[in-house]
C-alpha cells in the first residue's frame with residue numbers, strides 16, 4: 450500500500466486532523482522537529498492577527514508509541530485556539546430573525562472559493578465554503594510533511610527553500626550551499642537569503658497593507674541527497690515531477706509551478722538547456738549543470754530537485770472589490786475584518802512540506818517495506834546495484 454493521507458477540519462472549528470497511512474514501523478519521531486515546522490509556517494512578515502492567536506502544535510494521537518512509528522495509521526491533530534471565539538457562530542444555525550443570521554456569509558469574495566463553492570454544494574451560508582477552503586488546512590499538511598521529512602532525513606535527503614519574489618521585489622540570484630541557504634532564510638522574516646532584500650520586501654508589504662491591498666510572490670524549494678531513480682516514465686501518474694507539480698498547485702492560492710529553469714526552457718536552445726552527463730569513480734554518474742531541476746523522464750537523476758511555485762495575491766482585501774450579494778443579487782463592495790496581506794513566506798514552508806511528502810511517497814514506492822530496517826536493506830541493495838552498473 451502506498452503512502453497516503455487525508456485531512457479534515459474547519460478553520461474556525463475545534464481542530465484540523467490528518468490520518469497518514471503507509472508509514473513504515475520503527476521510524477523515530479522527533480516531536481520537537483515536527484513542531485518546529487509548524488512554527489516556521491506561522492512566521493513570516495505580512496500575516497494577519499490570526500497568527501497571533503494560534504500557537505500550532507501537532508498532537509500525535511495514533512500510530513506512534515514510545516517515540517516510534519508502529520506501522521499503524523498515524524493520526525495528527527492541530528488544535529485551533531481561535532475556536533473559542535467562534536464556537537457560537539460555528540455551532541448555532543443561522544435561522545432567520547436571530548443574531549446568528551447576521552453572521553451568515555452571503556457576500557462572496559472575488560478570488561476565494563466562496564461563490565463557486567456555494568453554487569456547487571448549494572450552500573446559502575458561504576461560511577460552509579470558506580471554513581474548509583481556508584489555508585488553515587495547510588497547518589496539518591505541514592505536520593504531515595514533517596513526518597515525511599523525518600523519514601527522508603534517515604537517508605540523507607534534505608530540503609530547504611527560499612522566497613524569490615514578493616510583488617515587485619525580486620531577490621538577487623544566489624548559489625548558496627543548501628545548509629547556508631537554510632540558515633540564512635531561517636533567520637529572515639520573509640525567508641530570503643540577504644538582509645537588504647528582506648528590508649525591501651518588508652517595506653513593500655507595509656505599503657501594500659497600508660493601501661488595503663494584498664500581494665503574492667514566487668517561492669523555491671530544493672531537495673538534496675536524492676538517489677537516481679525515484680519516479681518513473683512508464684505511466685503518467687508515476688512521473689515524480691508531475692506529482693510534485695500537482696502537490697504544489699494544491700496549495701491555496703498557487704497559480705503556477707516550474708521545475709528547474711521551467712518556462713525559460715521555451716526561450717533557449719537545446720544546447721543551453723540539457724545537463725551534460727559526467728562520470729567518475731567517486732561520484733558515479735553526475736551532471737555538469739542542473740537546469741532541468743533534477744528530473745528526466747519523470748525520474749530523479751541524482752541532482753537536486755529544484756521546484757518553484759507562484760502564489761497569487763491574497764483574495765480578502767481591505768480595499769473593496771466588486772461582487773454580488775447571493776441573497777439580493779445586488780452589487781456591493783466586498784470588505785473584510787481580518788486577513789493576511791502577504792502569506793508568501795508561510796507558503797514557502799507549505800511548499801517544502803508538500804514536496805517532502807511526494808518525495809517520501811516515491812521513495813517508499815521504490816524501497817518499500819513495512820519497517821525502516823527492511824527499507825534500509827532495500828536502499829543499500831539498490832545503491833550497490835547502481836555502483837555496479
Ligand SMILES: Cc1cc2nc3c(=O)[nH]c(=O)nc-3n(C[C@H](O)[C@H](O)[C@H](O)COP(=O)(O)O)c2cc1C
Pocket residue numbers: 497560561562582583584587700701702703763764765787788789790792795796799
Ligand atoms: C499560508 C496561506 C495563508 C493564506 N491566508 C489567506 C488570508 O488570510 N485571506 C485570504 O483571503 N486568503 C488567504 N490565502 C489564500 C486562500 O486560501 C486561497 O486563495 C483560497 O483558498 C482560494 O483558492 P485558490 O486561490 O487556490 O483558487 C492564504 C493561502 C496560504 C497558502
Ligand SMILES: C=C(O[C@@H]1CC(C(=O)O)=C[C@@H](OP(=O)(O)O)[C@H]1O)C(=O)O
Pocket residue numbers: 460497499500503582583584585587588701787788789
Ligand atoms: C489560519 C490560517 O490562515 C488563514 C487562511 C485564510 C484563508 O482564507 O485561506 C484566512 C485567514 O483566516 P482568518 O479569517 O481566520 O483570519 C488566515 O489567517 C493559518 O495559516 O493557519
